[in-house]
Amino acid sequence: MSMATDSQTPGSRLVGRLLDPTSRADPYPIYAGFRALGPVWIEEMSSLVVASYRDCETLLRDPRLSAERDRFFQADQAADLYPAHAPSSVRQPWFLSLDPPDHTRLRRLVISAFTPRAVARMEDSIAQLVDEYLDGAAEQETFDVLSGLAYPLPVTVICRMLGVPPADERLFHRWSAQLTRMLDGFSNRYDGSGETPEWMQGEVELHRYVNELVADRRKSPRRDDLISELLAAEDGGDVLSHDELVSTVVLLLVAGHETTVNLIANGVLALLRHPGHLAALRAGPGTAPAVVEEILRYDPPVQLTVRVADHDLRVGDAKVPAGGLVLLLLAAAHRDPEATPDPDRFDPNREQVRHLGFGFGPHFCLGAPLARLEGRLALAAFARRVREPELVADPPPYREHVNLRGVSELLISHAGVTR
Numbered sequence: 001m002s003m004a005t006d007s008q009t010p011g012s013r014l015v016g017r018l019l020d021p022t023s024r025a026d027p028y029p030i031y032a033g034f035r036a037l038g039p040v041w042i043e044e045m046s047s048l049v050v051a052s053y054r055d056c057e058t059l060l061r062d063p064r065l066s067a068e069r070d071r072f073f074q075a076d077q078a079a080d081l082y083p084a085h086a087p088s089s090v091r092q093p094w095f096l097s098l099d100p101p102d103h104t105r106l107r108r109l110v111i112s113a114f115t116p117r118a119v120a121r122m123e124d125s126i127a128q129l130v131d132e133y134l135d136g137a138a139e140q141e142t143f144d145v146l147s148g149l150a151y152p153l154p155v156t157v158i159c160r161m162l163g164v165p166p167a168d169e170r171l172f173h174r175w176s177a178q179l180t181r182m183l184d185g186f187s188n189r190y191d192g193s194g195e196t197p198e199w200m201q202g203e204v205e206l207h208r209y210v211n212e213l214v215a216d217r218r219k220s221p222r223r224d225d226l227i228s229e230l231l232a233a234e235d236g237g238d239v240l241s242h243d244e245l246v247s248t249v250v251l252l253l254v255a256g257h258e259t260t261v262n263l264i265a266n267g268v269l270a271l272l273r274h275p276g277h278l279a280a281l282r283a284g285p286g287t288a289p290a291v292v293e294e295i296l297r298y299d300p301p302v303q304l305t306v307r308v309a310d311h312d313l314r315v316g317d318a319k320v321p322a323g324g325l326v327l328l329l330l331a332a333a334h335r336d337p338e339a340t341p342d343p344d345r346f347d348p349n350r351e352q353v354r355h356l357g358f359g360f361g362p363h364f365c366l367g368a369p370l371a372r373l374e375g376r377l378a379l380a381a382f383a384r385r386v387r388e389p390e391l392v393a394d395p396p397p398y399r400e401h402v403n404l405r406g407v408s409e410l411l412i413s414h415a416g417v418t419r
């Protein structure tokens with residue numbers, strides 16, 4: 001997919017602005033531009049861009065759209081650049097990118113581990129981790145909320161669920177950062193050099209590691225981790241192949257990491273910019289779930305998702321040929337005044353928060369209960385323990401990612417962290 005930056009049409013001009021790194025701190029005026037255009041076909045990207053709430057919601061459950069992104073992206077992602085020694089699981093698409101019946105079969109195998117009830121069992125250990133990270137902040141004059149709290153929490157939690165030995169958790173930080181480029185979908189474009197890109201090397205290393213971990217669990221199964229449960233399913237019949245198992249574990253590691261990092265960091269940022277709401281959360285930690293929902297709407301960790309048209313389609317006045325990409329700008333839909341009154345205002349006290357932050361329809365985020373729990377505990381503890389935080393730079397610096405958009409650093413100076 002070539003991303004035109006030479007401005008031909010209003011749509012491609014907006015795409016050019018969206019891809020410009022200087023827009024990262026505030027892409028919302030660009031999203032407003034897309035909403036004003038209505039559904040727009042951008043020829044040079046072979047893509048339809050959709051920005052209204054109603055269109056995004058409707059298309060996310062339209063069976064004429066496929067989640068098999070690889071069909072569209074394969075050509076320029078240079079799938080044949082995997083090194084010869086790469087494990088075969090790297091070519092197994094994860095179920096985020098599969099349609100029924102394979103999607104349904106694989107999703108069903110892990111859904112029970114992520115129900116609100118199942119994740120509630122982790123509440124105490126997550127709260128304890130959050131407290132340990134904030135204890136670390138007490139020693140520091142300035143504290144980076146990203147590297148000190150938001151970044152380590154989700155990766156540690158998912159590693160523990162899967163049964164990754166604690167000594168290996170640090171490996172996942174690097175792999176996760178590399179693989180986020182792949183999940184982002186905008187920062188992993190093949191540069192045509194013929195070299196294996198860095199993110200792909202990270203993917204291969206992670207697959208190799210997970211293959212070994214699975215082999216290890218096969219030899220000595222445990223009773224309390226998700227990999228052992230998946231192995232039992234694999235052994236229990238023709239339900240899951242080895243490569244599908246590995247690719248599912250990789251998906252859980254990657255999909256739940258940077259997304260939750262950004263939920264926490266975007267949340268702290270919004271609270272620091274709205275001290276009244278930070279004080280309200282400090283006074284009433286029970287409001288944390290409402291704060292989390294409003295963050296998911298106001299500044300969502302996943303800004304967009306994509307589908308591929310299985311058939312020729314018409315959306316509004318725009319036509320999409322079969323095989324075309326459909327880009328659903330979730331973050332734009334969240335600021336649609338037809339869905340949310342006064343949408344540009346951050347207000348955790350809204351009566352109803354409508355968002356597609358976890359997607360919608362058959363691919364609705366499987367980890368939503370876990371992400372909500374981590375977000376709630378991290379934000380409530382931040383409000384309770386960090387007494388007078390001040391943002392060192394506003395806006396803070398952002399990473400290059402367009403989709404999994406988030407800060408690269410969130411420095412606060414503070415007058416003390418309490419117990």
Ligand code: HEM
Pocket residue numbers: 095096097107158251252253255256257259260263300301302305306356357358359360362363364365366367368370371372
């Ligand atoms: C705030 C944090 C999170 C956000 C904003 C988020 C967002 C999303 C979104 C928007 C989708 C749908 C993508 C699409 O329809 O194309 C999705 C799917 C998914 N998410 Fe999350 N996610 C988060 C955390 C997690 C966590 C913690 C996990 C697991 C550990 C997880 C696992 C998944 C999986 C497995 C899918 C694919 C579901 C399917 O295809 O059926 N996510 N997520």
